[in-house]
Amino acid sequence: MKRRNLFAGAAGIAAAGLAPAFAAPGRPSTFVLVHGAWHGGWCWSRVVSRLRAAGHTVFAPTLTGLGERRHLISPQINLDTHIDDIVNLLDFEELEKVVLVGHSYAGIVISGVADRAAPRLRQLVYLDSLLLESGKSLFSDFPPAVVEQRLKAIRDTGGGVGAAAALPPSAFGVKDPTDAAWVARHLTPQPVGTYLQPLLLKAPLGNGLPKAYIECTGDPIATLEPTKARVRADAGWQRRTLATGHDAMVTAPGPLADLLIELAA
Structure with a gap:
C-alpha cells in the first residue's frame, strides 16, 4: 500500500508539471542552452534543473551585455561577440558532442558557432528561432515597420x-502574472550591433550537423514565419511542435526538457 501511494503521488506531481524529465536510455548528453534577445541564462533555470535531474550536463551561459552581464553593454557588442561567447565556452570547458540549443535570436548565434566549432558539437536544436542566410543581418528580412x-x-x-x-x-x-513579473524583472536591453551585423558562414547552414527545429504554436510571432516556412519545406530538418508561447522555457519547461532529451537520444 505504501509503495502504491508513492507511485500515485509521483504521478500527481508529474501531472502538475512539477516532476523533472527522466533520461531516455543511453548515455547522458551535454546541453548548451543559448537564450534569445533581451534574455539571459536565467530564463533556462526551469529547464536546467529538469535536465540535470535526468543526469545530463547543462550549461546556460549569458551573452555579453545581457542579464547579469548587462554592465558590459556597449556599442561594440555585435553578433560576432555572442558567437565568440559560445565558442569560448566550448573551448574553455573542453566540451565535446554538445547538443547546442538556440532560442529565438540565438538561432543566428548557434548557426555561427556551428560554422566555427562543429567538431565540438553533436546536434543543433533551434527553439522557435530565426535562421539567416549567410551575408544577411537580423534586420535584413524584417518588415520595414518592424525595423523602424x-x-x-x-x-x-x-x-x-x-x-x-x-x-x-x-x-x-x-x-501567467507571476511568470510575467519574473520575466519583466530580468529582461535587459539588446545591443544594436547584434541586429546590424551580417552572419557570415563558410559552410552551408549547420555545417553538416543534424538539425532540429522546435516550433512553438501558441501565439506565433509573425517575424518567425519565413523561417518556419523554410524549415517545413526542407526534408533535412527534424521538426517538433510545442503548444505554448515563444518563451517555452518559461511557460512549458517540463515538455521542453522532455523534447530536448528525446531529440538528443
Missing part, C-alpha cells in the same frame, strides 16, 4: 550604449 519600431526603441533607450529596450513579457507568450 526597433530603431525607435534604440533611440529611445538613450545613454549612448546602442541598445533596444526589451519588449513586454506578453510579446513572448508569457501570460
Whole structure:
C-alpha cells in the first residue's frame, strides 16, 4: 500500500508539471542552452534543473551585455561577440558532442558557432528561432515597420550604449502574472550591433550537423514565419511542435526538457 501511494503521488506531481524529465536510455548528453534577445541564462533555470535531474550536463551561459552581464553593454557588442561567447565556452570547458540549443535570436548565434566549432558539437536544436542566410543581418528580412519600431526603441533607450529596450513579457507568450513579473524583472536591453551585423558562414547552414527545429504554436510571432516556412519545406530538418508561447522555457519547461532529451537520444 505504501509503495502504491508513492507511485500515485509521483504521478500527481508529474501531472502538475512539477516532476523533472527522466533520461531516455543511453548515455547522458551535454546541453548548451543559448537564450534569445533581451534574455539571459536565467530564463533556462526551469529547464536546467529538469535536465540535470535526468543526469545530463547543462550549461546556460549569458551573452555579453545581457542579464547579469548587462554592465558590459556597449556599442561594440555585435553578433560576432555572442558567437565568440559560445565558442569560448566550448573551448574553455573542453566540451565535446554538445547538443547546442538556440532560442529565438540565438538561432543566428548557434548557426555561427556551428560554422566555427562543429567538431565540438553533436546536434543543433533551434527553439522557435530565426535562421539567416549567410551575408544577411537580423534586420535584413524584417518588415520595414518592424525595423523602424526597433530603431525607435534604440533611440529611445538613450545613454549612448546602442541598445533596444526589451519588449513586454506578453510579446513572448508569457501570460501567467507571476511568470510575467519574473520575466519583466530580468529582461535587459539588446545591443544594436547584434541586429546590424551580417552572419557570415563558410559552410552551408549547420555545417553538416543534424538539425532540429522546435516550433512553438501558441501565439506565433509573425517575424518567425519565413523561417518556419523554410524549415517545413526542407526534408533535412527534424521538426517538433510545442503548444505554448515563444518563451517555452518559461511557460512549458517540463515538455521542453522532455523534447530536448528525446531529440538528443
